[in-house]
Amino acid sequence: MGKGKVLLCMSGGIDSSVAAMLLSDEGYQLHGLTYRPYDVISPACMEKQTGCCSVDAIFEAKALCNDLNIDHSVLDLRKEFDKTVISDFVKEYLAGRTPNPCVLCNSVIKWGEVINKADELGCEFIATGHYARIGNENGRYFLIKGEDLSKDQTYFLWQLSQEDLKRTLFPLGHLTKTEVREIAARKGYEKISKKRESQEICFIPDNDYRRFIKERVPNLEEKVGKGNFVDLDGKVLGQHYGYPFYTIGQRKGLEIALGKPRFVIKIDAETNTVTLGDREDLDRKELWVEQINLMKYEKIEGELEVTTKIRYNNQGTLSRILQHGTRIKVEFYENTWAVTPGQSAVFYEGNHVVGGGIISSGQ
16 A cells, blocks of 8 residues: 655656655655746856756756656645745845745645645645654654754755644655765666755856846846945945855955955845954853744744854754744854854754754844
């Protein structure tokens, strides 16, 4: 007897392809789904439209489904993706913050629009090729880091709801990337086993977010205008090209000579001011998080000791968190570098995800 019907998100890449092989072997009734989230319209990017959501990727996913005798559908989500993920990306930069579009895409597209499609197709579960696992204690579902910690993707999944987690399968959570490649090769898919990974933001294949924002907002440079670089005392150091084109912690590309390296410490959208300072000026001992989503616990009672990650490639810092209504205060036990408003802060107890939120601009 089969284990149930699963809608599997398939990008044409190695991870979702091996997820399809494993779930098929385990006896699930699979339906592959590749969604089309955007069109690359910039001449600068046309040669690079080869990422996880390209037309080629759709055909590659469909070909694998044919090999595995799995139904396959393509879902056009360009309007929804533009209205949510891309619009938020631009809006956040125009507010002087640095967004993380992968987090929003996961919650509103993969576990939003895709779950709606799963309901339409009568699928009990959805599955993806993420390196993550799911735990269940005391009636609460929560994420657990993938077995391959170097590939763990729980940081990008903290917005998933209890209902999302209840219906999700992560076939690769207990595997390493090397093992995933070996499975593909062993099953005769040598080409898939050697596929490279995409590292850039999917809708910005040339990784130039400044160009992308300028294309999305006509005459942005004229509308924003040049502003001042200032030091921590407010002294004007020079001029910049407009606050949306800078991020916290940035050192390169400032185009200002001050005799020693300077870093972006603060961005003020209202005054079009960018504050520069020394590297140690970016050290922080606390931050506030809003738009929180808790997984392992329904509410944080009192103080809870966790490891807080403030970016994907960050190892995390031991800290304590205190919930204040709809916000959480994070107090680090040691300095943490380059806390960036708009980015995600994710809280871990060991390998268990307690929850997360968006780093606030204020107190």
